[in-house]
Amino acid sequence: MQRERTQGEWTRYRRSPDHPVEAMHAHFERHVYHRHSHETYSFGVTDEGAQSFTCRGAGYTSAAGMVMAFNPDDPHDGHASGGTGFTYRMIHIGPGLIRDTLGDAFGRPAGLPLFRDPVVSDPVLARALRQAARALLDGAEPLRWEESLARAVLSAARRTGGVTWSPPRLTGSRDVAERARRVLAESYRTDIGAAELAAAAGGSRFAVYRAFLSAYGMAPSDYQRQLRMREARRLLAGGRTVAETAAEVGFADQSHLTRWFVRCFGITPGRYRAALIPAKAKSPTFS
Known part of the structure; x- marks a missing residue:
C-alpha cells in the first residue's frame, strides 16, 4: 500500500493483483481533478468536508456520509467545496467482477446495474463501501476482504432498484460520434488532427466535436488522452517504468504523463506502479 503526502494533502492507494479492484483513501484541499472517467464502477464515500463535481451535464456536491456512484465511462471532475478540503475513500470495481458477484448471489446470469444519480444519501451503502475500501487498503485477510467486497457490490446493486445498463442505439449524430470513437481507439498512441x-467520422469538424461531446461527455482530445492513460495504468501495473510507459502510449515525455496522471487520478504514476498489494495479502479467486 502506497502513502503519499504533499503540503497537507495525502493519499493511500492499493490495488489487487488478482482482481480488477483498487482502493484509495485521500485528503485533498487544493487538488483539482481534470475531467476523466474510469473503465470500472467507481464508488466514493465522503468522510469529512465536501467535494463538488460535474457529471452527466449537471453539478453535484458530496458531503460527509454521502456516496458518489459513477458508472463505467461516466466523465466527471472534482474539487473541494471549501477551504478545509475533503477526505474520502474510493473503490474501483471492474464490471466483470460486478456481474460475476451478482450472478453468484442470485444463482443466475446478471446484468450490469445502472446508477441514475451520481450522488446518493444511503448510510447502509456508505458503510458497506467504506468497509470494503478499508479491508483492501489495510491488507485484511483474504476471506474478510472478499466478503466485504461482495457485501458492497450487493448493497450497491440494490440501490439501483434492478435497473440495468444497455448500450444506446446508434442513430444520427451518435453514429458520427461512435465512428470518431473507433478511430481514436485504434490510433490513440499517435497524434491525429x-x-x-x-x-x-463522416462529418464536419464542428459536427464531430459537438456529437462526441454529447455522446461521451468530453471532447475528442480529452478522450484520446483518457485512452492513453488507461493503457498507461495497464502497463504500469505490469511493471513497465514510467518513462517506458510514457513513450509507448504517446505522451511527449515522462513529465507530461505524470502531470496528467495526477490531474485525473490523484497520484503519480510511480506511486500507482508501486501500489500492488503485497503477495501475502492476495485474495483468492471469487467463485
Whole structure:
C-alpha cells in the first residue's frame, strides 16, 4: 500500500493483483481533478468536508456520509467545496467482477446495474463501501476482504432498484460520434488532427466535436488522452517504468504523463506502479 503526502494533502492507494479492484483513501484541499472517467464502477464515500463535481451535464456536491456512484465511462471532475478540503475513500470495481458477484448471489446470469444519480444519501451503502475500501487498503485477510467486497457490490446493486445498463442505439449524430470513437481507439498512441478525425467520422469538424461531446461527455482530445492513460495504468501495473510507459502510449515525455496522471487520478504514476498489494495479502479467486 502506497502513502503519499504533499503540503497537507495525502493519499493511500492499493490495488489487487488478482482482481480488477483498487482502493484509495485521500485528503485533498487544493487538488483539482481534470475531467476523466474510469473503465470500472467507481464508488466514493465522503468522510469529512465536501467535494463538488460535474457529471452527466449537471453539478453535484458530496458531503460527509454521502456516496458518489459513477458508472463505467461516466466523465466527471472534482474539487473541494471549501477551504478545509475533503477526505474520502474510493473503490474501483471492474464490471466483470460486478456481474460475476451478482450472478453468484442470485444463482443466475446478471446484468450490469445502472446508477441514475451520481450522488446518493444511503448510510447502509456508505458503510458497506467504506468497509470494503478499508479491508483492501489495510491488507485484511483474504476471506474478510472478499466478503466485504461482495457485501458492497450487493448493497450497491440494490440501490439501483434492478435497473440495468444497455448500450444506446446508434442513430444520427451518435453514429458520427461512435465512428470518431473507433478511430481514436485504434490510433490513440499517435497524434491525429481535427480534420483527419472529421473525415474518418463522416462529418464536419464542428459536427464531430459537438456529437462526441454529447455522446461521451468530453471532447475528442480529452478522450484520446483518457485512452492513453488507461493503457498507461495497464502497463504500469505490469511493471513497465514510467518513462517506458510514457513513450509507448504517446505522451511527449515522462513529465507530461505524470502531470496528467495526477490531474485525473490523484497520484503519480510511480506511486500507482508501486501500489500492488503485497503477495501475502492476495485474495483468492471469487467463485
